[in-house]
Amino acid sequence: MIDIHFIVNPIAGSGKNSFSELFLQDYFEADRYNITIKSSGYKGHAIDLTNESILQKADVIVACGGDGTINEVASTMVGSTIPLGIIPIGSGNGLAANLSIPKPIKKALYIIKNHHITTIDVGCVNQRYFFSNAGFGFTANVIGNYEAFQKRTLMCYIKASLKSFQQFSKKDSILIAIDGKTEVLNPFLIFVSNSNVMGYHMSLTPKASLQDGLLDVVIVPKINKLKMLIFGGLMLFKKPELLKEVKCYQTKSLTLVRQQGEVFESQMDGELSNIKDVTLSISIKKNALNVLV
Structure with a gap:
């Protein structure tokens, strides 16, 4: 079984995006994937949720939000072997655009399912x-x-x-x-x-x-x-x-x-x-x- 954890900013973009288990099971078969959904409630919360998912040995961690949410999740995963998935539902979505990750949720979910991994550089300001x-x-x-x-x-x-x-x-x-x-x-x-x-x-x-x-x-x-x-x-x-x-x-x-x-x-x-x-x-x-x- 593949454990995929979704870290969701519920107010990103229009705030109307659905990430229920029922919705995600249309894309990730229940006999192959374990789906966990976590919603962030405040600035910095996604950091704690991601640390928790790392300790829970998630196979994939997916940031669902804008560049701020992606930053919180990705910052926690720097140096980890766990791959980051991105569902760009924010406003600017700069990193997703550079990685050619599409805005339609369905297409972004198929990228996660296809599981093609690349490595990218990371900028650092002090820590x-x-x-x-x-x-x-x-x-x-x-x-x-x-x-x-x-x-x-x-x-x-x-x-x-x-x-x-x-x-x-x-x-x-x-x-x-x-x-x-x-x-x-x-x-x-x-x-x-x-x-x-x-x-x-x-x-x-x-x-x-x-x-x-x-x-x-x-x-x-x-x-x-x-x-x-x-x-x-x-x-x-x-x-x-x-x-x-x-x-x-x-x-x-x-x-x-x-x-x-x-x-x-x-x-x-x-x-x-x-x-x-x-x-x-x-x-x-x-x-x-x-x-x-």
Whole structure:
């Protein structure tokens, strides 16, 4: 028997997705599969549920939700031999898009049943993992405004971006050490990516790969609002590097040191996070996670 544990965020996306045992038995025969369904009730709960499933020796653990839920489940599974399945029922679904995991639940379930495993790299900020991207500055500000909306839709993301454009003011300097070079900037944004999709099929790093052992980094210094608009337009066409101020790197590691302020305002896989550490060591762990694709 194959034990499959589904970790479900019941409010992801529309909040109307059904993951009852009766529903899943249409895809996983009762004589071959044991199905366990666990629902997360609060932020961080999926971590506890995944740890429990690992102790219960699940053969497959499936994250059902958006990038935040997937981050919680996958972070717990880094270094484990248990493969991660993904049912992308969130709003952005950046990691699933990069892995070509389809949004229709039926198709995603067949990927899990086919059990084809690949390994992907994992980004690390100090002791915290990210799988799609981590952002500082403007991108974190956008996520902060986005989380204030009750719904997670593309229109809400656009509204959050416009609000951030109107209010954004970056006053804190950051020392950036990358590829043997060190400089202090008052950045508009720093974006560190492991994948080529942010969510909603937008991208700042269209050439990034989950399997190349490298992080793709985009650094934009402080720019005026006209250039912010130009940068936003270039991002829609996946050509942010055409703005001359933009610096792009591929690297295995970089370091950020906060010069002022009390926290690093950041986002990791689309979830806001205020990090109190003064120094952030950002690196890549190659082939650290098994995923069903």
